[in-house]
Amino acid sequence: MKISAAESVVMEALWRNSPLTSEAIMSEVCAPQDWTEGTVKVLISRLVKKKAVAAKADGRRYLYSPLLSRRDYVQGESQGLLDRLFDGRLAPLVMHFSDGDTLSDEDVAALKALVERIGK
Amino acid sequence: MKISAAESVVMEALWRNSPLTSEAIMSEVCAPQDWTEGTVKVLISRLVKKKAVAAKADGRRYLYSPLLSRRDYVQGESQGLLDRLFDGRLAPLVMHFSDGDTLSDEDVAALKALVERIGK
DNA sequence: CGAGATCGATGACAAGTGTCAACAAAGACA
């Protein structure tokens, strides 16, 4: 099942640290996103229904943990973008950014080091 | 205005080749997407309303051309992904793929060549 | 025990999306 943008904010909180109570989740995401508690509650419920997070009973409340790993999520999103826009390949994406002037010197250095390490 | 997934299929047709009549667009996208003409007509209308494509009158019909460049669209989508998932930087994305085994030898070679060209 | 707080579930609603059919205007051709 697909995870929406708002839902992914909740997932990020759980990926940083889990399990969490709904209270903890809210204290992490409410302020930055300017959301009320009601909003976050619904997002959590929907994620549970989508089986993206597990809710383990702990007394009267639940402890929530991700069932979907961040790695898998990132993989799906990234591959989706590559497939849709870059014919499924990574190099054209990198080329796109290098053609613009969006790459800082640091970025270039990091890329260089990375590619060397891969090639090894 | 945001371009939806279905709409982007129509945009791709126009980016490949424009201007196009609605008939030409339909003959390009209907079959692969399994869409009826009605569906494509609405997608075109919505794109015009969103000012993502221009409709120039040509007798009783219109000739459609993109107003949004593929480059700008790709830039927006790609940057959005980087911002959401990789802290806005490109290297972590590349690292993600190199950590998996999704990169072919060709991909690695292409990246290597690319990075060298950038570093020049 | 009873009042208040907590927490999840549910209902609600507007906007956007995917999908399609019906309609109207305008040409084309018999």
Add this chain to the structure above:
DNA sequence: TGTCTTTGTTGACACTTGTCATCGATCTCG
């Protein structure tokens, strides 16, 4: 001229998303 076809506009409908409030059960503390 009258009918058929083409093409864009509209209406329609179900589903998802973002956003929030209310309800009901349960827990806690005086």
